[in-house]
């Protein structure tokens with residue numbers, strides 16, 4: 001039996017992306033189709049989305065959705081079956097999906113994402129033009145309230161899955177918004193949307209879901225602890241029988257060094273020599289010296305989560321050892337400034353580009369020798385998966401999905417040809433320095449290094465395995481609800 005699934009997300013690649021959530025929301029529908037799951041994805045009608053719609057049909061209209069007139073448009077874009085919440089009052093704005101160009105969150109985000117979630121629950125209840133979902137899968141706090149609206153409304157019987165991509169973002173607001181959310185009074189309370197005296201969107205989703213998933217097995221364990229649970233560990237432990245860790249995958253149509261049109265020269269594990277042209281292109285792009293020293297790359301949000309504050313010292317250390325560094329990212333302004341300062345001090349050795357540049361991220365994976373990911377926590381991490389596929393050796397902290405996907409180059413693993421990267425713990429400056437020492441040493445041993453590159457390129461983190469796990473989960477929840 002084909003399963004009809006409504007996915008609700010606040011971003012989706014290739015239409016709108018600020019991070020890994022978009023990659024997952026964009027790749028899962030195709031992977032799930034091969035598992036007999038037909039996905040339609042509800043997303044907000046940001047300008048970038050509306051611009052791509054072409055011929056779209058209004059399949060639902062609202063005169064007053066949290067004070068705005070809105071409609072749901074159905075369209076196919078790049079093979080994605082989309083339902084777009086077109087609500088210009090909420091989404092037709094200059095800036096990013098969550099805030100203005102200056103990085104300030106919109107102050108009506110509570111209303112914008114309650115509206116998205118309300119629309120999701122309405123589609124779950126009524127369907128659109130005869131299409132009714134058998135199950136609803138929502139992503140992160142921006143969509144999590146869908147599960148609460150469903151639970152306290154006519155779609156209560158439809159199974160709901162909430163996926164946590166990052167517990168650090170929870171959608172916490174004051175208690176004062178509750179009367180405007182349009183939920184019944186019984187939704188207020190410890191088993192509902194109330195969260196430490198305020199309103200918690202992700203929390204409301206987690207208590208309302210039939211299954212909670214997160215994006216790696218290790219992170220599923222870690223969030224049960226106070227250190228990584230970010231205030232929700234009690235709730236998560238109480239629902240542990242409903243908790244699943246399913247690893248993200250790589251969209252191998254987009255991330256394939258043999259066919260990638262965004263890199264200087266395609267290559268494969270058998271013909272690694274092709275990387276040299278990408279390496280040179282990367283050096284040119286970042287103004288790095290042309291020499292044989294290892295090039296480390298960073299493609300990341302520049303934040304505390306990603307351990308980027310540790311990178312300022314670590315960059316000095318890498319340069320002192322003769323290495324080079326190319327950074328692409330944006331985020332905390334002081335960190336951006338500090339990295340630019342390091343690049344100024346070390347011309348030819350450190351290059352920094354502040355901003356978001358999808359094509360450049362491909363060239364970096366293809367030309368970099370190693371990618372540095374010193375995250376303090378990492379629900380899954382996608383850049384190490386792309387790196388593995390591109391023969392760019394990951395140097396990662398042993399947390400979350402990083403721990404689940406990279407095999408450390410200890411003596412035994414190197415001897416067995418199994419090593420795929422360098423894994424260090426804890427996520428602190430000392431251990432990061434140690435990892436950089438190991439990286440520079442290992443890079444000097446060309447045979448061991450290439451063996452590591454090839455082992456990483458052979459590792460299979462494509463979507464079929466994970467999509468099968470999601471499909472099994474959906475089938476069991478549908479059977480349970482029947």
Ligand SMILES: Nc1ncnc2c1ncn2[C@@H]1O[C@H](COP(=O)(O)OP(=O)(O)O[C@H]2O[C@H](CO)[C@@H](O)[C@H](O)[C@H]2O)[C@@H](O)[C@H]1O
Pocket residue numbers: 018019020021023024165166215248299300301328329330355356357358361378379380381382383401
């Ligand atoms: N400046 C830039 N220019 C171009 N591309 C850039 C970029 N900065 C980042 N990217 C890209 O954005 C994505 C980031 O994905 P990650 O999984 O690493 O982290 P993120 O923290 O956003 O996602 C959260 O959700 C995902 C999905 O579940 C989890 O893997 C992760 O652990 C969790 O923190 C990658 O595709 C990367 O290439």
